[in-house]
Amino acid sequence: MGGKVYFIGAGPGDPELLTVRAVRLLGQADVVVWADSLVSPEVVALCRPGAEVHGSASLTREEIARLMTEAAAAGKTVARLHSGDPSLYGALLEEMRVLEEAGIDYEVVPGVSSLFAAAAALKVELTAPGVSQTVIVTRAPGRTPMPEGEDLRMLARHGATLALFLSAARLREAVAALVEGGYGPATPAALVYRASWPDEQVLRGALADIPRLAREAGITRQAIVLVGRALDPSLKGPQGPSSRLYDPAFSHLFRKGRRG
Ligand SMILES: C[S@@+](CC[C@H](N)C(=O)[O-])C[C@H]1O[C@@H](n2cnc3c(N)ncnc32)[C@H](O)[C@@H]1O
Structure with missing residues (x-):
């Protein structure tokens, strides 16, 4: 059976800002490719012992693609860690395109931008x-x-x-x-x-x-x-604006507003 690639948002730096799902997947992945220019080493320390770990900063697009496709084709689980949220200013699109072309299953796990x-x-x-x-x-x-x-x-x-x-x-x-x-x-x-x-x-x-x-x-x-x-x-300050959501006079689906 083929493996799977998880594109994981590693958050802004502090490992406590990882999602619970990111921590679980990092603990399971066989191969981890991480953006070592922006992701904290403390995040990578959550990988399971024995996982194969690669920093992506020194790799080319082709090398990253090869690492992911070969590992997934061999039935392995790959965690591709992007900084912040993977959907903003990363290489997500080009990496997903490679997997689409190779017919490899993948999932995107959001992160704290x-x-x-x-x-x-x-x-x-x-x-x-x-x-x-x-x-x-x-x-x-x-x-x-x-x-x-x-x-x-x-x-x-x-x-x-x-x-x-x-x-x-x-x-x-x-x-x-x-x-x-x-x-x-x-x-x-x-x-x-x-x-x-x-x-x-x-x-x-x-x-x-x-x-x-x-x-x-x-x-x-x-x-x-x-x-x-x-x-x-x-x-x-006291004169600052407030949202209508908690305004006592404002009715919405979950609360009936008070008159008057
Ligand atoms: C390649 S983009 C990645 C953005 C990332 N996907 C996100 O959602 O935060 C790198 C840029 O994100 C911003 N950035 C990333 N991490 C940061 C941090 N911890 N503090 C401030 N800016 C950060 C900077 O503008 C940096 O030049």
């Missing part, structure tokens, strides 16, 4: 009621160009909460584009470096200050930048 670890570090609600009900997940263009219609200037027009992945080395250009597109230079913003790791750093400031703050801290990678009025600390 670094976006949510960053929001937790900042203690913010990304969708603050009446302030922003939309989160744009994007990146600055780099070696990977942006598809048409996804230019940062265009995305900025919405004024929504915006998360920038993979952009720590190009913050000056990214922030200039966001301001040009419509965010005021004083819009609340933050950068979270290595969210959930022991050396996590949180830099808060006005959007226009973020490139300087990052430069002064020497941060050029492994950071998420969040932008938008949802990050305004005053929203947590």
Whole structure:
């Protein structure tokens, strides 16, 4: 019988942010291929003793594909660990394509994205009621160009909460584009470096200050930048907005609202 490949979200770094399913599958896998540039060695320590473990950072796409297909064809269980959630900015698509072509069974196990670890570090609600009900997940263009219609200037027009992945080395250009597109230079913003790791750093400031703050801290990678009025600390004050969900006068499927 053929084996199976599990694409597993390894979370943002802290092993306590793995899902229960990820821990179970790691303990069962015969072969583990892990993104050693972003996933903590503490996560890999959860593999069963005797498992064959490969770091993917030094491997080519073809080598990763061969490892997974050969192991699965030999009836083995493969855990392919991606950082955060596998559906965001990884190599998931190309790896699934190889398995589809080879007729190998696979499953995707979601993980805690670094976006949510960053929001937790900042203690913010990304969708603050009446302030922003939309989160744009994007990146600055780099070696990977942006598809048409996804230019940062265009995305900025919405004024929504915006998360920038993979952009720590190009913050000056990214922030200039966001301001040009419509965010005021004083819009609340933050950068979270290595969210959930022991050396996590949180830099808060006005959007226009973020490139300087990052430069002064020497941060050029492994950071998420969040932008938008949802990050305004005053929203947590007594005058801040509340959701309708727990409003005493608001009826919904599970609770009848009180009048008056
Ligand atoms: C290849 S992408 C992987 C994203 C991942 N799939 C996720 O959901 O978090 C790598 C980028 O994710 C962000 N990232 C990953 N881990 C991070 C962390 N612990 N703290 C802050 N940003 C992180 C950075 O923007 C980094 O450049």
